[in-house]
Amino acid sequence: MAQRLIFTNDVNRELATIVERRHPSSVFLLTDENTHRMVRPLVDLAATDIIIPAGDEHKNIDSLQQVWRALQQGGATRQSLLINLGGGVVTDLGGLAAATFKRGMRFVNVPTTLLGAVDAAVGGKTGINFGGLKNEIGAFAEATDVVISTCFFSTLPTTELKSGFAEMLKHGLLTGSDEFDRLLHFDLDQLSPGQLLDRLQASVLVKQRIVEQDPHEQGLRRALNLGHTVGHAFESHALTCGHPVPHGYAVAWGLVTECVLSHMMMRFPSSTLQQLATFVRRHYGIFSITCDDYDTLLTLMRHDKKSRQGEINCTLLAACGDVRIDVTVTPDDMRTALDIYRDLMGI
Ligand code: GLY
Numbered sequence: 277m278a279q280r281l282i283f284t285n286d287v288n289r290e291l292a293t294i295v296e297r298r299h300p301s302s303v304f305l306l307t308d309e310n311t312h313r314m315v316r317p318l319v320d321l322a323a324t325d326i327i328i329p330a331g332d333e334h335k336n337i338d339s340l341q342q343v344w345r346a347l348q349q350g351g352a353t354r355q356s357l358l359i360n361l362g363g364g365v366v367t368d369l370g371g372l373a374a375a376t377f378k379r380g381m382r383f384v385n386v387p388t389t390l391l392g393a394v395d396a397a398v399g400g401k402t403g404i405n406f407g408g409l410k411n412e413i414g415a416f417a418e419a420t421d422v423v424i425s426t427c428f429f430s431t432l433p434t435t436e437l438k439s440g441f442a443e444m445l446k447h448g449l450l451t452g453s454d455e456f457d458r459l460l461h462f463d464l465d466q467l468s469p470g471q472l473l474d475r476l477q478a479s480v481l482v483k484q485r486i487v488e489q490d491p492h493e494q495g496l497r498r499a500l501n502l503g504h505t506v507g508h509a510f511e512s513h514a515l516t517c518g519h520p521v522p523h524g525y526a527v528a529w530g531l532v533t534e535c536v537l538s539h540m541m542m543r544f545p546s547s548t549l550q551q552l553a554t555f556v557r558r559h560y561g562i563f564s565i566t567c568d569d570y571d572t573l574l575t576l577m578r579h580d581k582k583s584r585q586g587e588i589n590c591t592l593l594a595a596c597g598d599v600r601i602d603v604t605v606t607p608d609d610m611r612t613a614l615d616i617y618r619d620l621m622g623i
Pocket residue numbers: 395399401497500501
């Protein structure tokens with residue numbers, strides 16, 4: 277059953293309608309400590325609250341057990357409903373808790389961050405971190421409904437908004453040049469969440485269309501990996517060096533590098549590459565690397581979850597909207613792309 281995407285500025289009314297329509301035997305509402313404090317007061321819904329600690333370091337089996345225990349103690353049944361109100365950690369972990377409790381109960385995602393709305397909350401990937409690896413344990417399980425509203429974003433720091441916007445840029449590149457151009461016209465430093473709703477809706481629908489065709493990531497869904505082979509390597513390298521960077525920022529720099537590769541290998545237009553690089557440099561700054569970092573970055577790319585047999589695997593573009601998945605990139609080509617990335621960024 278396809279998940280229902282609801283774009284609204286009246287979350288309370290939509291949640292009331294969902295509860296009426298789904299007619300659950302009981303309702304549970306999952307937040308983390310931050311969303312419980314900041315967002316829960318805005319949500320007018322009678323439910324048993326479950327609150328987990330905030331932060332990716334708590335996206336683990338302990339928090340998952342805490343949710344299972346609260347559901348059990350609260351008398352949840354398969355006919356109950358779990359509402360996940362929060363960012364990616366809450367929707368990923370809550371989704372997994374619901375997918376596994378009594379072999380599956382229904383859940384609704386209400387993302388409270390732009391990154392969550394545009395990516396984590398939609399498409400049925402649930403999970404927790406395990407054994408030092410991100411999202412190592414999980415299941416594909418779709419929320420029955422995803423309620424998306426920009427009203428929660430007004431208190432988000434600009435860094436958070438920009439992080440989510442990078443995934444929108446990715447969806448724009450996957451769609452076509454018109455959508456990509458529209459996104460480039462946003463001034464991220466003056467971004468007001470209200471202006472975003474139309475573009476956010478277009479962006480989420482890009483993901484929804486891809487996921488509908490390939491829910492279990494056998495092929496086409498890997499298109500959503502655009503920017504992430506390099507982006508994840510930048511993110512992990514920054515973390516190891518003790519200077520963590522937001523996920524979306526790493527994706528933005530990863531998009532530039534992978535569009536360089538696209539230009540080298542598939543004639544992706546250089547004018548679009550230039551536009552992207554200029555936008556990213558202006559709004560996300562520079563991820564500074566030297567050629568001494570290349571070996572570490574290449575090792576990280578070979579160990580990316582989506583790579584096979586130790587090869588570097590990327591999603592690339594022949595043009596905006598013309599996607600090639602599972603492209604093997606040689607170490608030499610990747611080194612050249614990193615050189616050009618550094619030139620474009622002025623490093
Ligand atoms: N975040 C990429 C996906 O959901 O497949």
